[in-house]
Amino acid sequence: MDNLPELSLYVHLPWCDKKCPYCDFNVTTDSLNDSVKELFSALKNDLNESELLINQRAFKSIYFGGGTPSKVATTFIKDFLNFLHSKFKVVLNCEVSFEANPIDLTSDYIAELKDSGINRVSVGIQSFDNQYLDSLGRNHNSSDSLKALELLSESELIGTIDLIYGGPNSNSLTLKNDLEIFLDAGINHLSLYQLNIEPNTIFYKKRPLLPDENEIEKAEIISSDLLVKNNFNQYEISSWSKKNSKSVHNQNYWKYGDYLGIGPGASSKIYKDNFHYRFRKRNSVKSYINDTKPIHMEKLEGKEFDFDLAINILRNKSGIDDKNLASNQIKLSERFIEKYKIGVDMGYFQKGRLGTTEKGFKFLDDAVSLFS
Ligand SMILES: C[S@@+](CC[C@H](N)C(=O)[O-])C[C@H]1O[C@@H](n2cnc3c(N)ncnc32)[C@H](O)[C@@H]1O
Ligand code: SF4
Numbered sequence: 068m069d070n071l072p073e074l075s076l077y078v079h080l081p082w083c084d085k086k087c088p089y090c091d092f093n094v095t096t097d098s099l100n101d102s103v104k105e106l107f108s109a110l111k112n113d114l115n116e117s118e119l120l121i122n123q124r125a126f127k128s129i130y131f132g133g134g135t136p137s138k139v140a141t142t143f144i145k146d147f148l149n150f151l152h153s154k155f156k157v158v159l160n161c162e163v164s165f166e167a168n169p170i171d172l173t174s175d176y177i178a179e180l181k182d183s184g185i186n187r188v189s190v191g192i193q194s195f196d197n198q199y200l201d202s203l204g205r206n207h208n209s210s211d212s213l214k215a216l217e218l219l220s221e222s223e224l225i226g227t228i229d230l231i232y233g234g235p236n237s238n239s240l241t242l243k244n245d246l247e248i249f250l251d252a253g254i255n256h257l258s259l260y261q262l263n264i265e266p267n268t269i270f271y272k273k274r275p276l277l278p279d280e281n282e283i284e285k286a287e288i289i290s291s292d293l294l295v296k297n298n299f300n301q302y303e304i305s306s307w308s309k310k311n312s313k314s315v316h317n318q319n320y321w322k323y324g325d326y327l328g329i330g331p332g333a334s335s336k337i338y339k340d341n342f343h344y345r346f347r348k349r350n351s352v353k354s355y356i357n358d359t360k361p362i363h364m365e366k367l368e369g370k371e372f373d374f375d376l377a378i379n380i381l382r383n384k385s386g387i388d389d390k391n392l393a394s395n396q397i398k399l400s401e402r403f404i405e406k407y408k409i410g411v412d413m414g415y416f417q418k419g420r421l422g423t424t425e426k427g428f429k430f431l432d433d434a435v436s437l438f439s
Pocket of ligand 1: 089090091092132133134135166167168190191192193229230231260261262263264265
């Protein structure tokens with residue numbers, strides 16, 4: 068047991084008011100009424116059945132993601148966290164994060180979240196520009212977001228927000244304005260995503276007009292300058308934080324720690340019997356409630372393991388140290404090391420430490436493709 072990687076818990080709560088045109092996450096717009104009770108009972112059942120995979124480890128972080136977790140009444144969250152604490156180990160002062168949409172964050176809801184054991188709230192702001200929010204098909208506006216952030220700062224919960232740049236009806240100035248508002252709000256963590264046009268989305272079928280590459284690059288330069296000037300550090304491709312405010316949960320993903328995902332469509336990475344495995348749960352709420360067992364258990368070995376490892380650990384801006392490699396059971400094959408050396412010669416990777424150079428971080432897809 069001593070030699071197992073650290074373990075996080077991800078809980079997927081799939082309900083949304085409407086499906087955003089760019090989103091390919093596993094969500095449902097069905098009403099919660101019929102299924103929420105049954106889903107939470109399935110989540111507990113899933114945890115019980117995962118006892119062997121958990122293998123007596125203490126959870127080092129817990130993350131409620133979606134979908135829109137803030138559509139769920141906090142009584143379910145409180146009851147679930149009580150159950151978790153009573154049956155499983157959880158580290159002291161565990162980071163417990165919760166994704167919320169701005170319109171759901173009333174002062175009562177925030178107080179109840181706090182009382183349930185949530186200590187970190189991730190608000191899906193995306194932008195403070197109303198025209199851009201419309202183009203992204205969001206159901207909130209900038210004043211909803213400002214109100215939510217004000218309530219959050221009064222609550223003393225840890226806050227983080229999500230912003231998306233590079234979408235329709237936006238440009239580098241949109242991002243600059245968004246970041247200025249974010250910086251004024253006094254929040255110490257930001258997830259900053261470039262809009263990805265994913266298959267199986269409305270934007271994929273009917274591609275909107277997007278800003279060109281030059282404009283995207285300009286947005287990235289402006290935002291990086293602004294964030295650095297305000298003492299934010301980029302610790303992962305999409306994650307920026309002030310000192311001591313990195314997300315424990317995010318870091319565990321990119322350091323190749325283990326995570327157990329429960330809920331419809333949730334994915335997991337677990338080390339057992341000397342191998343790392345990835346697996347998922349059934350997608351629809353109903354099928355997950357009927358059967359919470361893992362599907363598609365994939366043993367990671369050979370080239371697939373090298374690639375999986377590379378796309379995860381190289382996202383960490385500062386790379387990963389030997390202690391971390393050992394604690395998370397990362398054994399590098401000769402083949403991996405050979406490819407890494409090629410990347411060092413190309414200027415993509417650092418020499419004495421596993422991680423990218425500035426160039427490798429900038430051209431991460433090219434750098435990682437060496438392992439494919
Ligand atoms: C799946 S959502 C869940 C949180 C919440 N429902 C929301 O939308 O605000 C998590 C985050 O993923 C990001 N996201 C989702 N789809 C994306 C896409 N196609 N490109 C870039 N970011 C995306 C958004 O910033 C969003 O806040
Ligand atoms: S982006 Fe968020 S709110 Fe929109 S459909 Fe996806 S999970 Fe739901």
